[in-house]
Amino acid sequence: MITVTNLRKTYRQGERTVTALDDVTLAVPKGSIHGIVGHSGAGKSTLVRCLTLLDRPTSGSVVIDGRELTSVKDSEIRTARRRIGMVFQHANLMDSRTAAQNVAHPLELVKTPKSEIxxxxxxxxxxxxxxxxxDAYPSQLSGGQKQRVGIARALASDPDVLLCDEPTSALDPATTEDILTLIRNLTRTLNLTVLVITHEMHVVKRICDSVSLLERGRIIEHGPLHEVVGDRSGSLGKSLMPLPSSSLDATLPELDLLLVGETASAPILSELTRRFDANVNVIAGTVETLAGSRFGRLRVEVDSPVPLSEITxxxxxxxVHVEVAA
Ligand SMILES: Nc1ncnc2c1ncn2[C@@H]1O[C@H](COP(=O)(O)OP(=O)(O)OP(=O)(O)O)[C@@H](O)[C@H]1O
Ligand SMILES: [Mg+2]
Incomplete structure (x- = not known):
């Protein structure tokens, strides 16, 4: 479990004080994956640095599996950090060492017996x-394989928590899928608590249970994925399930429908036809499963003798969440 409470981090830049994190509060339950998204400069890397004790927060608290990190003494930082595995955009493997030797490295540093390593x-x-x-060297491995070695290395010290900073940004789409599936499966198998920093909504969709949007150091939207997608007022929901585009020469009224969970599987459109004597054409649409819930986003054209207000x-x-398309 990761609990961040009222976290603040300010930096001095000459005469100015920059607030990189402003009252950030966040809880990630054990066994789940939380995504942090935000534009450049939002404070994502600062958050990771505060969680790994590479940086000391200005105020607030960070508790990882019951341990308050902000009060850890400098001399104990190394031990505390072993509870946290880090995965970066590039695996940064040592070229002169084989895959196995790279994974072994963190264990050698703490003088683990050879047979145990x-x-x-x-x-x-x-x-x-x-x-x-x-026994392959990094130069003999693909980008995805290198990232796998990096993940294995991050897990060498049996961490409770995995922090992934843009773990798939350097990979092609198929390899991204493989690595995301691996992270998801490892989270389940090892009961990890995972924080994923990403600028790709796709990553959030594929593996996150919950998500936060960071903007200028503040979390401005957050929640379980299925709630965030259903919240039409927020920008996260819109980017997770974008509005289908409308037809250019619309003559009939068009409706944007968001169907969540059970309703995404219900025969809503045939029901409209029956009840309202309507002709319903699907203009655009997607149905996806996010965090185990089904979501459908449809744009339909409706031709019916019944007033649109009755149909909506x-x-x-x-x-069904309904918006009359402009
Ligand atoms: N060591 C530092 N000294 C001064 N200011 C800093 C320092 N580190 C970060 N900042 C400032 O804090 C803010 C947040 O930076 P941060 O690196 O956390 O953003 P980010 O969300 O990771 O961005 P990106 O997506 O570009 O990596 C920025 O305004 C940045 O200039
Ligand atoms: Mg960054």
Missing amino acids: SRKVDELLGLVGLTEFA AYLEGAG
Whole structure:
């Protein structure tokens, strides 16, 4: 579990004080994945640095699995940091070491016995699906394989928490899928608490249980994925499930429908046809499963003798979010 409370971090830039994190409060339950999204300069890296004790917060608290990090003494930082695994955009492997030796490195640093290192490295390489590449050097590995080695290395000290800073930004789409699936599966298998910093909504959609939007050091929107997607007032919901585009030469009224959970599977459109003697054409639409819930976003054209207001009232009664397209 990660709990961040009223976290503030200010930097001096000459005469100016820059507030990089402004009263950030955040809770990530054990076994779940939380996404942090935000524009450049929003404070994402500062948050990661405060969580890994690379930077000391100006005020507020960070508790990771029951341990208050802000009060950890400098001499104990190393030990405290072992509870936190880090995965970066680039794996930054040591070129002169094999995959296995890279994974072994953090264990060597804390003088783990050789036999224990060898057992652990085998296990970790197995977990990330690289058993056959144990003796390969980074130059012989693909970007995705290098990232797998980086993940295995991050897990070497049996951390409770994994912090991933843009873990797939340097990968192609297919490899991104593989790595995201791996992170998701490891979270389940090892019961990790995971924070993923990303600028890609796709990453949030694929693996996050909850998400926060950081803007100028503040969290301005947050929540479980299924709630955020359903919240039409926020910008996260819109970017997670963008509005389908409208037809250019619309002559009939068009409705934007957001269907969540059960309603996404219900035969809403045939029901409209039956009840309102309507012809309904789908102009654009997507149905996706996010964080285990189904979401449908449809733009439909409706031709019916019944006033549109009656149709929208019916849809809203059936649990569909409706907007009349402009
Ligand atoms: N060491 C520092 N000294 C002074 N100001 C800093 C320092 N580190 C960060 N800042 C400032 O804090 C703010 C947040 O920076 P941060 O690096 O956390 O943003 P970010 O969200 O990671 O951006 P990006 O997506 O570009 O990596 C910025 O205004 C930045 O200039
Ligand atoms: Mg950054």
